[in-house]
Amino acid sequence: MMSHFNYQEAEEKVIPIAALTELHGQDWFIKARVTDKSGIREYHNARGPGRLGSVTLVDQQQGAIRATFFNEGVSAYFEGLQPGEVYYFGHGRVKTAQKKWTSLPHDYEISFDQTASVNPVSWNDTKAAEIPTSAASNFTTLKDVSEREPGSVIDLVAIIRDCGICQTMSKKAGGSIDKRTIQICDNTTDQSFDLTLWETQASSFNGTVGSSIVTKNARIGKFRDAIQLTSGNTIEMNAACGKQLEEWWHCGGKDLVFQHQGSSAIPRRVTRVGLDQVEIQQLGKKPTAADFIDIRCTICAVSDRNQTYSACSYKDGDKFCHKKLTTLEGADGSSGRCAIHNETTPVERYITSMKIGDHTSHVFATTFDKEAVELFGMQASQLAANPSLLKDIKERVEWKPCLMGLRVKEDTFEGQSRIKYIVSRAKVLETPTELKQDCISMLRDIERYHTKARGIH
Numbered sequence: 001m002m003s004h005f006n007y008q009e010a011e012e013k014v015i016p017i018a019a020l021t022e023l024h025g026q027d028w029f030i031k032a033r034v035t036d037k038s039g040i041r042e043y044h045n046a047r048g049p050g051r052l053g054s055v056t057l058v059d060q061q062q063g064a065i066r067a068t069f070f071n072e073g074v075s076a077y078f079e080g081l082q083p084g085e086v087y088y089f090g091h092g093r094v095k096t097a098q099k100k101w102t103s104l105p106h107d108y109e110i111s112f113d114q115t116a117s118v119n120p121v122s123w124n125d126t127k128a129a130e131i132p133t134s135a136a137s138n139f140t141t142l143k144d145v146s147e148r149e150p151g152s153v154i155d156l157v158a159i160i161r162d163c164g165i166c167q168t169m170s171k172k173a174g175g176s177i178d179k180r181t182i183q184i185c186d187n188t189t190d191q192s193f194d195l196t197l198w199e200t201q202a203s204s205f206n207g208t209v210g211s212s213i214v215t216k217n218a219r220i221g222k223f224r225d226a227i228q229l230t231s232g233n234t235i236e237m238n239a240a241c242g243k244q245l246e247e248w249w250h251c252g253g254k255d256l257v258f259q260h261q262g263s264s265a266i267p268r269r270v271t272r273v274g275l276d277q278v279e280i281q282q283l284g285k286k287p288t289a290a291d292f293i294d295i296r297c298t299i300c301a302v303s304d305r306n307q308t309y310s311a312c313s314y315k316d317g318d319k320f321c322h323k324k325l326t327t328l329e330g331a332d333g334s335s336g337r338c339a340i341h342n343e344t345t346p347v348e349r350y351i352t353s354m355k356i357g358d359h360t361s362h363v364f365a366t367t368f369d370k371e372a373v374e375l376f377g378m379q380a381s382q383l384a385a386n387p388s389l390l391k392d393i394k395e396r397v398e399w400k401p402c403l404m405g406l407r408v409k410e411d412t413f414e415g416q417s418r419i420k421y422i423v424s425r426a427k428v429l430e431t432p433t434e435l436k437q438d439c440i441s442m443l444r445d446i447e448r449y450h451t452k453a454r455g456i457h
Contacts, residue, residue, distance in 0.1 A: 005119040010088045017063030021108060022094050029090040031121065032057035033131045035064075036216055037083045038233035039200060040074060053078040054233060056104065056135050056216075057089065060127065064135035065109060066102045067092065072114035081118070086128040090117040103153045103217050103232075104135065137216065137241070143188035145227060148220050155216045156229070157242050158184035159249045160207045161192050161258065162292065165407060165424065167202075178202040184213065184229075185258050187248045192258040195229045205235075209425065210249050212242025227261050255444050272296065272445060274360035283408045284419050290409035292424060295358055296438065297404055299397045299428075303353040307390065308380040310346035312338035322349060348380040354423075356404065365406060365421035375426045401429045403438065 013029045020030065036056040043050050054068040055078070067089065069078035081087070092110040102109065112118070121128045140154040148154065162183035168176050180202035185192040195218070197205060207213055217232030238246070245253075272294040278284065283291040312321040325338055325346055350372035356365050373379060376393045383389050407422040429435050 005088070005117075007088075007122055010090065010117075010119070013090070014088070016061045017057065017059045017065045017106070018061060020063075020065065020094055020106075020110075022096070024094060026091050026093065029088050029117070030057065030059060030065075031086065031088055031128075031131075032059045032065075033086045033128075033133065034081050034083050035134045036232075036234045037081060040078070054101075055081060055083075057110075058132050058135050060131045062132055062136060063106070064104050065106045066097065066104055067110040067112060069112045069116070073112045073116055076114050077112065077116055077118040084133065086121045086125075086131055088117070088119045088121065092116055100151055100153060100219075101217065103138070103155050105138075135216075139241070141188040142184070142186045142191065142193060145193065145220060145229070146191075150220055150222045152220045153217050153232070154220065155214075155232075156184075156195075156218050157212060157214045157239070157245065158186045158195075159242075159245050159253065160209055160211055160213055161185045162405075163205070163207060163209060163424070165422075166205070180205055182207070182213075183260065185253075186245055187253060190256065190258055192260050193227055193229055194261070195231060197231050197235065201231055201235055207237050210246065210254060211238050212246050213237055214239045214242060255441055272441075275356075275358050275363055276360035278361075278363075278408055278419060284410045290407050293406050293408060295356075295404050295406060296442075297356045297358045297402055298399060299402055300355040300357050300362065300399070302390070302394055302398060304390070307350060307352045308348050308384045309351055311349045312340070313345045313347040314338060314340075322347070348384040350376075350380045350383075356402075356421075363419075363421050365404075365423050367423035367426065371423050371426055375423075375428070397428055401435070401438070403427045403429065 010029045011031075013027065014031045015024065015028055017030055017032060020028070034055050035058055038054045040051055040053045043052065050071050051074045052068055052070050053074050054066060056064055057067050058064045089110070089112075092112045094108050094110055097104070097107055097109040137155045137157075139157050140148070142156075142158060145154070160182055164181045164183070166178055166180045169179050178199055180197045181194050182197065182205075183192050184195050195213075195215070214236040215231040216234060219230045219232070221228040221230060273281075275295060275297070278293070283293065310325045312323045312325060314321040321338060321340065323338055323340060349369040350367065351369075352367050352372055354365055354367060356363060367375065369380060375397060376383075377396055378389065378393070383393070404426045405424040407424050409420055409422075410417055411420045427434075429438055
C-alpha cells in the first residue's frame with residue numbers, strides 16, 4: 001500500500017462499481033468496503049505454482065463485485081485487507097465474471113496483482129461510514145436447490161441439523177486437508193441436504209444443532225445422483241438473517257421428519273432408536289462411512305481412569321496438532337514430546353470412556369474433548385490438576401436421563417472386529433422444561449410410528 005497516496009486524484013477517478021466494465025481499462029478507482037474474504041488458496045497450472053485470494057467489494061451505491069488477488073498481489077495487498085474496512089482500489093484488470101465462482105449479479109469481476117493500488121481511506125473520511133457493511137444477498141431456499149443446475153453458485157441460509165465430524169483427508173498431490181460434512185434444513189421443504197466444509201472451516205467449526213448458518217457462493221454439485229453442497233468463501237453462524245429460521249426450528253421444526261438427500265458415501269443418520277437397533281439394522285457395517293444414531297439413554301458410569309491425555313499444543317493458523325505426547329526416555333512419566341512437531345508443552349484434553357444404556361441394551365462409548373467439556377461442565381486441565389473433581393462429574397451426569405448422538409462404526413484391531421461408539425453430542429436433561437419437551441418429542445415419535453403402521457400418509 002502506497003505511503004504517498006494522492007487521495008484527491010483517486011477520488012476524482014472513482015466510478016460506481018455497477019458502472020465498471022472492461023472498457024475502463026486500468027485508469028480508474030473504486031471506493032469500497034471489504035465484506036467477504038476468502039482464505040489463501042495455492043494452485044498449480046501449466047505456468048507453475050501460484051496463490052490467490054478473493055474478496056467481495058461493496059460501494060456506497062450498493063454495487064458489489066468480486067475481486068481476486070494473484071501471486072505477489074496476495075502478499076502485497078490481500079493479506080493486509082481487513083473485512084469491514086474501506087479502501088481505494090485501482091489498477092486492476094476488469095474481465096467477464098466467472099459465474100461458477102460467484103453468486104453476485106455483476107457481469108464483471110476484477111483481477112489484481114502486484115501492480116495494483118490498494119489504500120485505506122483517510123481517517124477523517126466521513127462518507128466511508130455510508131458504505132453498506134455487506135452485499136445484498138439473494139438467498140436460495142433449499143426447496144429451490146433441486147431446481148438449480150449442478151455447478152450453480154448460490155447464497156444459503158439454513159439450520160444446522162447435524163454437525164458431523166472433522167475428518168483428515170489425503171490429497172492426491174500429497175499432504176492432507178480437513179473436511180466436515182454437516183446436514184442442513186429449512187422451512188421450505190421436508191428434504192435435508194449435506195453441506196461440505198473444507199480446511200479451517202471444517203477444523204474450526206463451532207456451530208451447534210439448531211443454530212443458523214449463512215454461506216455465500218456455495219456450490220451445487222451431484223454425487224451418485226444425490227445433491228451435494230459445498231460452502232463458499234465464508235460461513236457465519238447465528239446471523240441476523242437466520243433468526244427467523246432459528247425460531248421456526250425451536251418452535252417445532254426440530255420435531256419434523258426430513259428426507260435426507262445425502263450420498264450413500266456420506267455418514268447416515270438414523271432417527272432416535274434403541275441401542276439394540278445397531279445390531280438389528282447392522283449399523284456401522286458399511287465400509288465407506290459411519291452411521292449416526294440419536295438415543296435417549298442413561299450414563300451408567302464414567303470411567304475412573306485415563307479420562308484425559310497430554311496433547312501437543314502446536315498451532316498452525318487455526319489448526320491445532322493435539323496428538324498425544326510420547327513419554328521422553330528416562331522421564332518420570334509426566335514429561336512428553338510430540339513426535340511430529342517436537343513440542344513439549346502439553347495441553348490437557350478429554351478422551352473418556354463411559355458405560356451408557358437404555359431399555360434395550362448397554363454399550364461403552366468414548367467422548368472426546370469438545371463434547372466432554374459441554375457434558376462434564378469443566379475443562380480437562382481442571383480434572384487433570386485435581387482428580388478429586390471426578391466425583392463432581394459423576395454426580396453431574398451419572399444416572400441422569402440424557403439425549404445423545406452417537407457415531408457408530410465397525411473397527412478391526414488385531415484381527416478382531418467390534419463396533420465403536422463415539423459421542424457426537426450429549427445433553428443431560430435437568431430442568432422440568434427439558435424433560436417436558438423430551439416427553440413431547442417421544443409422543444410425536446409414537447404418533448408417527450402408529451401413523452406409518454396404519455399406512456396413513
